[in-house]
Amino acid sequence: MHNFVRLLKLCKPHAGMLLLGAFLASLTVLANVGLLAISGWFLAAMAAAGIAGVQMNYFTPAGVIRFLAIVRTASRYGERMITHNATFLLLSEIRVKMFATLSRLNNVDLAMSRSADLVNRLQNDVDALDKFYLNVLLPIIVALFTIPIVMAFMAAYNADVALLCFISLMVIGVLLPALLSRKLHKEAHVETQLSAELRAELADTLKGARELAVYQAQNAQLTHCDSLSQQYNAQLYSRHKAVANSNGLSTLVIQLTMLASVFMIIPLVSLGTMKNVELAMLALFVLASFETVLTLPTAFIELPLTLSAAERLFVLEDNHSKANTQQNEIDNQSALGLTLSNVSYQYAGSTRKALNDINVSVCAASKVALVGASGSGKTTLVNLLTGLWPLQSGSLKLTTDEHSFELESMTPSARFKQLTIVAQQHHIFDGTLRENLLYAAPDATDEMLIQACEQAELSSWLNNLKAGLNTRLGIAGRKLSHGQSRRIAIAQAILRRGNLVILDEPTESLDNHTKYHLLNTLETVWADKTMLTITHDPAMLSRVDKVIWLEQGKIRAVATHAELLANEADYVELITRF
Secondary structure (H helix, E strand, O other): OHHHHHHHHHHHHHHHHHHHHHHHHHHHHHHHHHHHHHHHHHHHHHHHHHHHOOOOOOHHHHHHHHHHHHHHHHHHHHHHHHHHHHHHHHHHHHHHHHHHHHHHOOOHHHHOOOHHHHHHHHHHHHHHOHHHHHHHHHHHHHHHHHHHHHHHHHHHHOHHHHHHHHHHHHHHHHHHHHHHHHHHHHHHHHHHHHHHHHHHHHHHHHHOHHHHHHOOOHHHHHHHHHHHHHHHHHHHHHHHHHHHHHHHHHHHHHHHHHHHHHHHHHHHHHHOOOOOHHHHHHHHHHHHHHHHOOOHHHHHHHHHHHHHHHHHHHHHHHHHHHHOOOOOOOOOOOOOEEEEEEEEEOOOOOOOOOEEEEEEEEOOOOEEEEEOOOOOOHHHHHHHHHOOOOOOEEEEEEEOOOOEEEHHHOOHHHHHHHEEEEOOOOOOOOOEHHHHHHOOOOOOOHHHHHHHHHHOOOHHHHHOOOOHHHOEOOHHHOOOOHHHHHHHHHHHHHHHOOOEEEEEOOOOOOOHHHHHHHHHHHHHHOOOOEEEEEOOOHHHHOOOOEEEEEEOOEEEEEEOHHHHHHHOHHHHHHHHHO
16 A cells, blocks of 8 residues: 555646546546447437337437437547556656666665666556556546446436445456455465566576577577466466456456346336336446446456556665765865774675774875785775675765865765775777767866876777767777776776775786876876775885775774785785786
């Protein structure tokens, strides 16, 4: 029910159009019911007049029938146009809102989610919500509006027939949907999960086709996908079977109700308390009245699926809302210090801590290197600084001459305003070189972009490009070497001008000549910035002020590169091995 209310709130901006569509849909149903009832009376009256050889005024009922036919056609056209337009507007708003939520999620939930699953939420789960208004909400509104009107007119002719019809309407419109909804509620969640998992597995199968071929694991993976497909098809079969059974039972109830109403009216006609022509009218009136609830069983079958899809989307939104914290603005400082106090972190399911009671201070404008074997906690520490992982214990502070700021109290936008990050895995978008650079600095001029490329040792490559900054880089930078991709990331970092620079193996895949010039440039460009670098490159270690050596989540030593070379044989082996 909570998710149903939240979906209703999403409809609020378009409430006027949605209600107008519901009114036109109700008008269509009422016109249909009136048309069938009056047509039954008209045909029966014409036949009776012909048998009796008397004249009757057929102009008035014929005019009413034509009027109702025009109203039905016009209202149906208007209803389809308005409701579908409102649905598309609603879907567009939901899709943009969900994409905005995904783009702002910088936490463990986003990082640990499969990309295929996130795409499935953004596309298929949102598409599932297109049924909420048309197939769920609209039938409910129409039933609530039209049933009292239809019952009032029917009761004016015969209260017993109206009561019988009302009971049957409740069976089809309330009892049957309630039973179906209860039965399909758990199955709907399973179906949604299986659909998402199947799409994710198929995406992974295509993405990892090369690795599957190398390890000859295609058959096992395809068997797994086929198993998921069979489970998903079984859920679809169960739902479609329920729909078919519901339609069949509804038809049976309708026919039995109409037959029972005829048997109730026949004695009244024979006694003369009701005209014979009204028998046909009431029978068709009863038949037509079920149009008010005929789509309700399907609505309640679709409702669990819609709510299940909505729940998956709202989970992401809720995770983001929990991440909203106080905005802290830091004055324009040339550099920031960094203080870590009693910082610990343990991954779920792990028996040991990735970081264990880390205490260290980094002075403003200093250059610090993080070294350590794989699994020592370097990447975990960087992820805590960037906010990718939530801080579990301890504190992380940015410090200035006068103030200190808890990183956890800062919003992602405020945090990333101060940080400049060159990650080891850097994504290149399918666009031009200019577009990729402008992600880092949207207001940068071409001169600034070219200067950043020169500082990142890309000038000779850029000068040889026929299209220059307009050169397309391909999907995920397929037209680039790994070294060129790294230097584009560095160029973006130079454009960012953050106060705390975090580099993850910045010299990887670079030749010695390029690396030497790049390091000289970075020392100049970021001379007044605080720089934290993950590296095992002796050429870069020799340039930093101090080295923080991590081992199994703890700080083993904090010293200069020269001191560690002179006193720690394990350190020499570590940087030599890498």
